[in-house]
Amino acid sequence: MADGSTKNSQDLVGQPIWDGLYGEDGEGAYLIGGHCSKCGFVALGVRQICPGCLETDVMGEEPIGRRGTLYACTVIHQAPEGFEAPFAVGYVDIGEGVRVFAHIENTTESWVLDGSVELTIVPIKTGGDGAALLGPRYRSAEEK
Numbered sequence: 504m505a506d507g508s509t510k511n512s513q514d515l516v517g518q519p520i521w522d523g524l525y526g527e528d529g530e531g532a533y534l535i536g537g538h539c540s541k542c543g544f545v546a547l548g549v550r551q552i553c554p555g556c557l558e559t560d561v562m563g564e565e566p567i568g569r570r571g572t573l574y575a576c577t578v579i580h581q582a583p584e585g586f587e588a589p590f591a592v593g594y595v596d597i598g599e600g601v602r603v604f605a606h607i608e609n610t611t612e613s614w615v616l617d618g619s620v621e622l623t624i625v626p627i628k629t630g631g632d633g634a635a636l637l638g639p640r641y642r643s644a645e646e647k
Contacts, residue, residue: 517635520627523548525639526566532622534603534639536567545599570621570644571597576607576614585628585636595620595641608642619644 519525525534537549539562544555549562576593579586591607591614606627607613613620620641627638 517626517637518630520636520638525622525624527624528566530566531569532624532639533566534568534597534622536565536599536601537562538565545601547601547603567599567601568595568597568603568622568639570619571595571603571641573607573614573616573618573620573641574602575616578609585630587628593641603639606638606640608640610643612643612645613641615643615645 523535525532534547535549537546539553539555541558541561542553542556544553545567546554549564552559553561574594574596576591578589578591580589582588582590589609591609592604593607594602594604596602621644623640623642624637625640626635628636630636
């Protein structure tokens with residue numbers, strides 16, 4: 504199910520794997536980050552308490568993770584229910600000190616450690632009701 508599609512997420516049929524994880528604008532797909540207005544800390548997701556300064560209600564939404572650098576990856580051959588094996592996952596450094604664990608396009612071009620990757624939104628798994636669940640997957644930025 505996880506194909507190499509480069510469509511906008513609005514063109515894909517399905518629902519987000521979880522609400523508030525990603526968005527899309529004129530520049531493409533992004534992860535929803537939280538940026539602290541007090542100390543500048545950036546995290547994946549907007550949080551009520553800033554992990555950097557521990558102040559409350561100081562984090563605002565900020566697009567992060569459009570591009571990154573692949574830190575590590577592996578291929579999963581035994582898939583849990585709803586996933587189609589094999590699929591690749593890994594850690595991506597997306598800047599601002601944030602490292603995310605995400606799906607990686609299952610191609611040797613995308614598995615280059617320290618390689619530049621870009622975010623796409625694709626079907627990640629099938630939900631219990633049979634609907635496609637969309638989520639983030641990084642692919643080589645060098646493929647274009």
